[in-house]
Amino acid sequence: KVLNNDITQVVEADRAHVWHHLIQHAPWTGTDPKADPRIIVEGRGMRVWDQKGKEHLDAVSGGVWTVNVGYGRERIANAVRDQLIQLPYFAGSTGSIPGALFSEKLISKMPGMSRVYFTNSGSEANEKAFKMVRQISHKRYGGKKYKILYRDRDYHGSTLATMSAGGQDERGAQYGPFAPGFIRVPHCMEYRAQWNLTGEAYAEAAVNAIEEVIKAEGPDTVGALCLEPVTAGGGVIPAPEGYWPRVQELCRKYDILLHIDEVVCGVGRTGTEWFGYQHYGVEPDFVTMAKGVASGYAAIACCVTNEKVFEMFRDDTTDPLNYFRDISTFGGCTAGPAAALENIAIIEEEGLLENTTKMGDYMIDQLRALQDKHAVIGDVRGKGLFLGAELVADRTSKEPVDEKMAQAVVADCMAQGVIIGVTNRSIPGFNNTLCYSPALIATKDDIDEIVSATDKALTKVFG
Numbered sequence: 118k119v120l121n122n123d124i125t126q127v128v129e130a131d132r133a134h135v136w137h138h139l140i141q142h143a144p145w146t147g148t149d150p151k152a153d154p155r156i157i158v159e160g161r162g163m164r165v166w167d168q169k170g171k172e173h174l175d176a177v178s179g180g181v182w183t184v185n186v187g188y189g190r191e192r193i194a195n196a197v198r199d200q201l202i203q204l205p206y207f208a209g210s211t212g213s214i215p216g217a218l219f220s221e222k223l224i225s226k227m228p229g230m231s232r233v234y235f236t237n238s239g240s241e242a243n244e245k246a247f248k249m250v251r252q253i254s255h256k257r258y259g260g261k262k263y264k265i266l267y268r269d270r271d272y273h274g275s276t277l278a279t280m281s282a283g284g285q286d287e288r289g290a291q292y293g294p295f296a297p298g299f300i301r302v303p304h305c306m307e308y309r310a311q312w313n314l315t316g317e318a319y320a321e322a323a324v325n326a327i328e329e330v331i332k333a334e335g336p337d338t339v340g341a342l343c344l345e346p347v348t349a350g351g352g353v354i355p356a357p358e359g360y361w362p363r364v365q366e367l368c369r370k371y372d373i374l375l376h377i378d379e380v381v382c383g384v385g386r387t388g389t390e391w392f393g394y395q396h397y398g399v400e401p402d403f404v405t406m407a408k409g410v411a412s413g414y415a416a417i418a419c420c421v422t423n424e425k426v427f428e429m430f431r432d433d434t435t436d437p438l439n440y441f442r443d444i445s446t447f448g449g450c451t452a453g454p455a456a457a458l459e460n461i462a463i464i465e466e467e468g469l470l471e472n473t474t475k476m477g478d479y480m481i482d483q484l485r486a487l488q489d490k491h492a493v494i495g496d497v498r499g500k501g502l503f504l505g506a507e508l509v510a511d512r513t514s515k516e517p518v519d520e521k522m523a524q525a526v527v528a529d530c531m532a533q534g535v536i537i538g539v540t541n542r543s544i545p546g547f548n549n550t551l552c553y554s555p556a557l558i559a560t561k562d563d564i565d566e567i568v569s570a571t572d573k574a575l576t577k578v579f580g
């Protein structure tokens with residue numbers, strides 16, 4: 118069943134014609150049969166099978182924190198199928214049945230928010246928010262309050278505008294020049310804290326540092342602050358205690374819109390709450406989301422706003438430019454919201470927010486036990502089933518391990534049949550955090566298997 122295609126033909130077609138994301142292709146163009154591209158053929162629950170029929174336990178939810186409810190969910194497939202037969206698509210200024218019902222459901226999980234703008238990817242969702250900030254600046258502030266602050270190490274997407282707000286320099290290298298008006302503020306990573314501070318004192322200093330930037334730029338020029346609730350690809354970085362209330366205060370003080378990028382954390386990944394920001398009592402103006410919205414069963418992303426933002430676009434002036442003049446062709450696909458509605462129903466019915474908290478707590482304890490055993494693990498951190506283990510050559514200096522070593526750990530886990538991740542390649546010092554984001558259905562046995570594979574891989578690579 119797994120290999121029901123002529124897999125040799127598939128591999129050859131892939132090797133000849135597919136340009137894979139985020140990888141140097143050179144090794145695949147040679148004649149070494151071992152250098153085949155990896156093709157994932159099938160998935161069930163927490164597991165996937167590759168073109169060779171090899172089974173893998175997926176500890177990264179489809180590679181990039183996406184398949185939150187696991188593979189093989191027939192009820193999502195059926196909901197999408199039924200919807201596609203009824204109406205696959207209609208766009209422009211119209212609505213759809215699943216679009217309306219999903220929006221209502223989503224907003225019921227987001228007190229304080231009120232409007233859902235549909236689009237296709239996390240990058241686009243973020244760009245919609247950026248465009249809204251720019252237009253608000255024109256509508257309300259004579260075009261002056263246009264700057265968007267973003268944080269070192271945060272990532273908001275692959276398009277030119279979102280890369281202009283990108284805190285990971287290696288992603289941006291060779292793609293500039295970027296859009297003006299995006300201003301970087303310092304990160305808030307306690308493990309590598311600036312100013313030699315910890316805890317609340319560090320949180321205060323990190324937010325003061327943002328305030329310094331606001332003052333230097335001129336508060337009347339700063340329209341929005343865009344942050345990940347837990348930085349994902351930049352190193353799986355939760356903020357220190359006391360950070361978020363201060364961020365909220367800062368935004369209120371300077372009339373700055375708060376944009377929370379929930380592309381990774383959104384829809385259950387961090388456990389207990391539907392969204393990462395909800396752990397910290399934050400009241401955002403924009404919340405963007407993508408990956409977990411339909412667990413990858415359909416492409417759907419949303420830029421959600423509160424009514425304050427929406428009201429700024431609902432005006433009765435005679436200005437013909439007064440509304441949000443934006444469209445997303447595939448924002449009119451009905452498969453996305455149909456899948457997303459089922460996805461939320463599954464999370465509710467199976468108690469997956471609770472499972473995420475329980476399994477996340479168990480997993481972080483297991484990873485901390487590994488830390489006691491392997492000196493190379495300098496730090497273990499994260500929230501819910503969104504965890505990272507940072508590898509350092511020396512615990513005192515926190516000198517990162519060579520990226521090839523971190524990748525060797527990932528490769529050894531893969532050989533053992535467990536897929537784990539590592540933070541972005543080629544940022545010196547930033548490529549050394551092993552990433553774990555199993556589906557929210559993970560069991561203790563799954564977690565034991567993931568941690569045990571990591572244990573063996575660390576022993577093999579570092580002794």
Ligand code: PLP
Pocket residue numbers: 181237238239240241243272273274275345349350378379380381407408
């Ligand atoms: N924001 C964050 C925090 C992300 O991690 C990503 C992708 O990994 C994006 C935005 C961009 O999403 P997409 O790849 O769907 O454009």
